[in-house]
Amino acid sequence: MQTKKIIIVTVLCLAVTVGVLAFARAAQGSTRLMVHAGAGIRPPLDDLGELFEKKTGTRVDYNYKGSGCLLADICFSQKGDGYIPGELFYVEQAKARGMITKSRVVASMSTVVIVQKGNPKGIEGLKDLTRPGLRVGLGDPEAVAVGRAANESLVKAGILKRVRRNVVMQALNVVELGIGVKLNHLDAAIVWDATAHLFEGDVERLDLPAEWQVHSPIPVAVLKFAEQPKEAEAFMNFLASEEAAKVFRAHGYGVPQNETAQTAKK
Numbered sequence: 001m002q003t004k005k006i007i008i009v010t011v012l013c014l015a016v017t018v019g020v021l022a023f024a025r026a027a028q029g030s031t032r033l034m035v036h037a038g039a040g041i042r043p044p045l046d047d048l049g050e051l052f053e054k055k056t057g058t059r060v061d062y063n064y065k066g067s068g069c070l071l072a073d074i075c076f077s078q079k080g081d082g083y084i085p086g087e088l089f090y091v092e093q094a095k096a097r098g099m100i101t102k103s104r105v106v107a108s109m110s111t112v113v114i115v116q117k118g119n120p121k122g123i124e125g126l127k128d129l130t131r132p133g134l135r136v137g138l139g140d141p142e143a144v145a146v147g148r149a150a151n152e153s154l155v156k157a158g159i160l161k162r163v164r165r166n167v168v169m170q171a172l173n174v175v176e177l178g179i180g181v182k183l184n185h186l187d188a189a190i191v192w193d194a195t196a197h198l199f200e201g202d203v204e205r206l207d208l209p210a211e212w213q214v215h216s217p218i219p220v221a222v223l224k225f226a227e228q229p230k231e232a233e234a235f236m237n238f239l240a241s242e243e244a245a246k247v248f249r250a251h252g253y254g255v256p257q258n259e260t261a262q263t264a265k266k
Helices: 002-014 017-026 039-056 068-077 088-096 126-132 143-155 158-164 172-184 191-200 230-237 240-252
Strands: 032-038 057-063 082-084 100-116 136-139 167-171 187-190 203-207 217-223
Touching: 002 032, 002 039, 032 039, 032 068, 032 230, 039 057, 039 172, 039 187, 039 203, 039 230, 039 240, 057 068, 068 088, 068 217, 068 230, 082 230, 088 100, 088 143, 088 217, 100 143, 100 167, 100 172, 100 191, 100 240, 126 143, 126 158, 136 172, 143 158, 143 172, 143 187, 167 172, 172 191, 187 191, 191 203, 217 230, 230 240
Parallel strands: 032 057, 032 082, 136 167, 136 187
Antiparallel strands: 082 217, 100 187, 100 203, 100 217
16 A cells, blocks of 8 residues: 555656656756746745845746655756755765756744644644544655654654544645645644744644754755756855845744855755
8 A cells, every 4th residue: 555655646746747857958048947846835936946046046847845845856867956944864865866066955844833823723832733533644754854854753742653543634835835724624733834834823733842853954956967057066156155044034943053054965
């Protein structure tokens, strides 16, 4: 069953990729980058893509999906200039396949719980998600970084199996979880702190104890088969700049200190 599930997820992920890439490459005019990016990181990346185009004249076209889906896209298509998943794990997987030339960490996220506005179910912390009858949403760990991180937080708290009994949604991207809580389809979900920021005013945020949090560095990588490798590297370096850090912070992300900006391990 697990193998069948992985195959189904992969097919769904690949369904629109060829069309997206073809559209981006067919467009005329300025130099264009095709960047595979995690759907949960979309708000700051949209802003940063516009800033980069204004500064350099190079347009950034994104293929937004869950991080696991993106890796399947890249393996299948062998196309694209950049890769920005929501977790370092996926860049390491791409490196192991020989698809990455350079990478840097430019921001970070941490796991939190979100609940409905006003917290009508009186959820006070992570362990309350084990309560019978709650509708809990998690990311699919095969498809999206926040799903893997949520599992890790629940393992740290020793409640993974008990919370799993209440899971009614396994989302393919983290934004779906925020929408589910906002629309009261879910009582609670484990998401990134940046996602909670995106839905600020529509949901309530519950921070986790430090020992149960999972912190996820956000890497930017240049792909080996990039058609615009110089521009892709310039975009990566722009995302590691202080100008970009201000945008990430405004969207609720953490950022490395400018003088010690991390380079992902090779």
